[in-house]
Amino acid sequence: MAWITSKTVLSLSIGSSEGTVNVNGTASIGFVDEDFICATLDWWPREKCDYGNCSWGQTSLINLDLNNKILFNAVKAFSPLKLRLGGTLQDKVRYQKISDQEPCSNFTKDTSVMFGFTDGCFTMSRWDQLNIFFKNSGAKVMFGLNALSGRKINPNGTTYGAWDSSDAESLMRYTANRGYVIHGWELGNELSGTGIGTSIKAKQYATDTIALQKLVQKIYDGFQEKPMVLGPGGFFDANWFNEYVLEASTSLQAITQHVYNLGPGVDEHLVEKILDPSYLDGGSQPFRDLQNILKKHGTSMVAWVGEAGGAYNSGRNLVSNAFVFGFWYLDQLGMASTYDTKTYCRQTLIGGNYGLLDTTTFLPNPDYYRDDGALDQPRWS
Incomplete structure (x- = not known):
């Protein structure tokens, strides 16, 4: 296309x-891919607040109302809509095993720990509910796995040790055995380069990505179609990405970068940036540099934007969920496609101040319609 x-x-x-x-x-x-448009669902609980604004409500993967007809119709209208499941807290998630005796605890706010929340647990009953929703609504799912499992963190913030894939393997086997169709498994969230909270060196990350690819091949042996392997789901760092691509090129189908080029959501000059063509043009460099890396190494992997909310820390109310944000969003979609980016995942489908759907009412915000101008009077209830 x-x-x-x-x-x-x-x-x-x-x-x-x-x-x-x-x-x-x-x-x-x-x-671009025929299903170029993608959106994300995050883990953030309602206690996630930025600059005194708590904008997430009941939109977490753990508590989102999957029976809401507006939500269902909004996803189904795009069928198939790519949905990337993940975010900051994915690297603090434990996946419940059927044999587990201990209770499955929720994320709890704790400002003394990394990312401001304790570890959380994901039940298989909730995973069942989500997969029924995805199947019925026609979504294509990419699931972000916990890449910090088994690692230790140095005093300087970097990690050491290899990825412990046992927890992920249990989830993946359960998923395959239940017949749930996953379009891709992605390793980690924003741990590339200097990372957010902590980081993993490129060579180690590549080794772990190769391990994930071997796991996919083993678990899905005999399947006509196998899920993609994606990574690293982080901010572009030229040297880091170059080494990662070089080391993991045969085990990675899509390389994913995140885009928050407008700065923090608290910035009072967001609208000025959004309406400044020269500022928006400055966002092309990561797309250009990543494409050059892929061409240099002659790899078959493709570039994706795995998460893009424009303004980080949940965006800004009445800006990133309003009409004006389309000037940034449409510019990004055109710019990304110019540099052969195959998929673009908007942060978020719902949640925060940058959702395609309103966090409270679930009704579409302006950018939802920009994703598919061909929709013929969609029914929301």
Whole structure:
């Protein structure tokens, strides 16, 4: 599917509001997946607050109301909609085993620990509910696995030791045995480069990605279609990504980067940035550099944006969930596709101040409609 044509010429008279746009459609400069549009679902509980604003409500993977008809119809209208399940707390999640005797505890707010929350537990009964929802609504799911399992953290914030895949293997086997279709398994969240909270060296991360690929091959042996392996789900760092691609190229199908190029949600100048073309153009560098890395190594892996909320720390109310945010969002979609990015996952489908759906009412925010202008009067209830 071609996203953008090779030449767009804008001719405007200075001081005039009239102009002419000529589009040369003879050649394409970028191709995206047919299901290019993707959205995320996060782990954040309602106690997640930023700058005194608590914007997550009941939108966590653990407590989201899956019986809400508006939510269901919003996902089904895009069928198939790619959904990336993950976020900061995914690296603090334990997956409940059927044989577990200990209770499955929820994330609890604790400012003294990394990410501000204690470890949490994910029950298989909830995983069952989610998979029924995904199947019925036509979603294609990418699940983010806990990449910190088994590691220790140095005083300088970096980690040491290899990934302990036993917990992930249990979840993956349960998923495969139940016949749940997973489009991809992604390892870790924002642990690349200097990381958020902590980080993993590129070579070790590549080794762990190779281990995940072997696990996928073993668990899905005999399956006609096997899930993709994705990673690292973090912010672009040229040296780190270059080494990661070099080491993990044969075990990775899609390399995922995150985009929050507008700065913190508390920034009072967000609207000015969003409406400044020169500022928006500055966001092209990571796309360009990543594409150059993939071309240099001649790999078959493709580039994805695995999470993009524009303004970090939950966005900004009345900005990242309002009409004006479309100037950033549409620019990002066009820019990403220009550099051959195959999938773009918006943070979030619902949750925070940057959701495609309103956190309280579940009704679509303006950017939802920008994702699919072809929807013919969707029914929300």
